Amino acid sequence: xxxxxxxxxxxxxxxxxxxxxxxxxxxxxxxxxxxxxxxxxxxxxxxxxxxxxxxxxxxxxxxxxxxxxxxxxxxxxxxxxxxxxxxxxxxxxxxxxxxxxxxxxxxxxxxxxxxxxxxxxxxxxxxxxxxxxxxxxxxxxxxxxxxxxxxxxxxxxxxxxxxxxxxxxxxxxxxxxxxxxxxxxxxxxxxxxxxxxxxxxxxxxxxxxxxxxxxxxxxxxxxxxxxxxxxxxxxxxxxxxxxxxxxxxxxxxxxxxxxxxxxxxxxxxxxxxxxxxxxxxxxxxxxxxxxxxxxxxxxxxxxxxxxxxxxxxxxxxxxxxxxxxxxxxxxxxxxxxxxxxxxxxxxxxxxxxxxxxxxxxxxxxxxxxxxxxxxxxxxxxxxxxxxxxxxxxxxxxx
Numbered sequence: 159x160x161x162x163x164x165x166x167x168x169x170x171x172x173x174x175x176x177x178x179x180x181x182x183x184x185x186x187x188x189x190x191x192x193x194x195x196x197x198x199x200x201x202x203x204x205x206x207x208x209x210x211x212x213x214x215x216x217x218x219x220x221x222x223x224x225x226x227x228x229x230x231x232x233x234x235x236x237x238x239x240x241x242x243x244x245x246x247x248x249x250x251x252x253x254x255x256x257x258x259x260x261x262x263x264x265x266x267x268x269x270x271x272x273x274x275x276x277x278x279x280x281x282x283x284x285x286x287x288x289x290x291x292x293x294x295x296x297x298x299x300x301x302x303x304x305x306x307x308x309x310x311x312x313x314x315x316x317x318x319x320x321x322x323x324x325x326x327x328x329x330x331x332x333x334x335x336x337x338x339x340x341x342x343x344x345x346x347x348x349x350x351x352x353x354x355x356x357x358x359x360x361x362x363x364x365x366x367x368x369x370x371x372x373x374x375x376x377x378x379x380x381x382x383x384x385x386x387x388x389x390x391x392x393x394x395x396x397x398x399x400x401x402x403x404x405x406x407x408x409x410x411x412x413x414x415x416x417x418x419x420x421x422x423x424x425x426x427x428x429x430x431x432x433x434x435x436x437x438x439x440x441x442x443x444x445x446x447x448x449x450x451x452x453x454x455x456x457x458x459x460x461x462x463x464x465x466x467x468x469x470x471x472x473x474x475x476x477x478x479x480x481x482x483x484x485x486x487x488x489x490x491x492x493x494x495x496x497x498x499x500x501x502x503x504x505x506x507x508x509x510x511x512x513x514x515x516x517x518x519x520x521x522x523x524x525x526x527x528x529x530x531x532x533x534x535x536x537x538x539x540x541x542x543x544x545x546x547x548x549x550x551x552x553x554x555x556x
Contacts, residue, residue, distance in 0.1 A: 168287045169294065171348075174340040175279035176301045178238070181333050182272045183305025184312070186214055188326050191313040195323040200256045212514070213262045214269035219507035221273020226496050234278045235345055241271045241278075242338050246331055253327040277503065281496045282345065284488055291489050292433040296481040300426035303477075306393075307419040310412075365494035374549055375498070378487040379505045381542040385483065386509030387516065388535035389476050392418060392453065395517045395528060396469065399457075403525040410462060417466055418473040425477020438482045439547045446540040449475025453533040457526060479539070480506070 189196070189210060197204045228237045245268060252264050280298065288294045316325045366372045397415055400406040406414075429441065452472035459465055488499045521528040 164289050165287070169297070171344050172283060172286055172288075172294065172298070174337055174344055175282045176298055177333070177337045177340065178275050178279040179298055179301040180305040181330065181337060182218075182276055183302045184309045184333065185268065185272065185330055186211065187306045187309035188313050188330070191310045192317060192323040192326065195317060199323070200258075202256075202258045202261070206258055207261065210261050210265040212511070213266040214272075215507060215511055217266040217269025217271075218273035218276070219504055219511070221270040221275075222277050222500060222503045222507065223273075225274040225277035226500050228274065228278075229281075229496065234281055235341060235348070238275050238278045239338055239341055241275045242334050242341075245271050245334055249327050249331050249334070253324040273503075273507075277496070277500060280488075280499050280503070284495045284499065290434045292438055292482060292485040293430050295485040295488075296426055296429050296433055296478060299481040299484065300423060300430070303419050303422040303426070307416065307423060310416070362494075362497070365491050365497060368491075370549065371490050374546055375487060375490055377542050377546050377549075378483055378490075379501060381539050381546075382480070382483050382487070382502055382505045383509040383512075384535045384538045384542070385476075385479050386506045387512045388449075388509075388532050388539070389480070390510045390513035391517055391529070391532045391535070392472060392476065394513060395532075396456075399525055399529045400465065403529075404460060404462075404465070406462060406465075414466060414469045417470045418476075421470045421473025422477045425474040426481065429478035429481065433478075433482075438486055439543060439550065442479055442482050442543050443540065443547070445475050445477065445479050446536055446543060447475075448472075449479075449536045450533045450540065451475075453529070453536070457529045457533070475536075 189207075193204050193207050196202065196207055225237075248264050248268055248271075251260070252268075255261055255264065280295075283294055283298050284291065286294060312329060313323075313326055316329070317323065366375070393415065396418065397411040400411040400414060425445075432441070449472055452468050452475055456465055456468045456472065459468060484499070484502055487502045488495050491498060516531050517528045520531060
């Protein structure tokens, strides 16, 4: 059995996996600010181009769901490097594409590969020598909002410098190439022992052996689903709500979203420091209440500067919830951590996908109702966390 330690070197060797989360996020978010530019040069309607995010998300969900099967024959490092190599020509094609159907197909395939890479990277994290899994998973998942925060700046810088929107995809190719090199240097020589490789072949009945823990795991899946749906509503619908219901101009509405992601990153950095010192369920309970209060106030306040403050507080509220839920769910059983993570991330993608349907249909009734689902769903998460605390206390589950 690998001896788990907390050394700086063990964190540093996981840099390629951290960057995988970052590149995943950049790829997904980088096109959003340039949809109009793509539409102008290709003649494709912006509303139709917007479906690239749906195709990517569906592909990523399928990739995460099937990722574990590749480990039955191949090592994690092999799956990741091959995945990245395939992504390079796909991204090149995007840089030349003028066809809507081709955009949809490439985004679906790219999402599928990124979903596989995401899970393989997560398995590297879970199999690392670092003892404090809450901390290292939080670091890993902090790179996603960091990518979401930086991606718009990359896009705006490219357009602002009078380069074609196609250049953003060449930047992604550069990032992928660098990360392939880092994987080879830092993790290429790492041995993947038989125990880790055989995890992919463990039957589900050998993993889910404790009824009490099974129930807690199901509750964690539900919490992740509702949390991701709630966060996605905030991340994708807030600018629209502020524009239509608060008459806020595009620039300040976009700034509010930047503040949200900035404070998600700040909150996760704080969680990295305190994880392992304070019980994760207590942290999640406090954060969920903060998110509920903040988003409730955002839906009622009209003052622009108060909205900026409140959306920042909401970012803190949403910040560490996801990594702590993933950490709790993927370590609740002794076996099959890769399989557990597959279920957890698949649940997250279902939550993300549900947000668009919720806002689409609720906004037909009122804009206030559509944004209200952000704190309504987080209230459900709070109830689930309280239930987990109760069950954990009864079973003395850590």
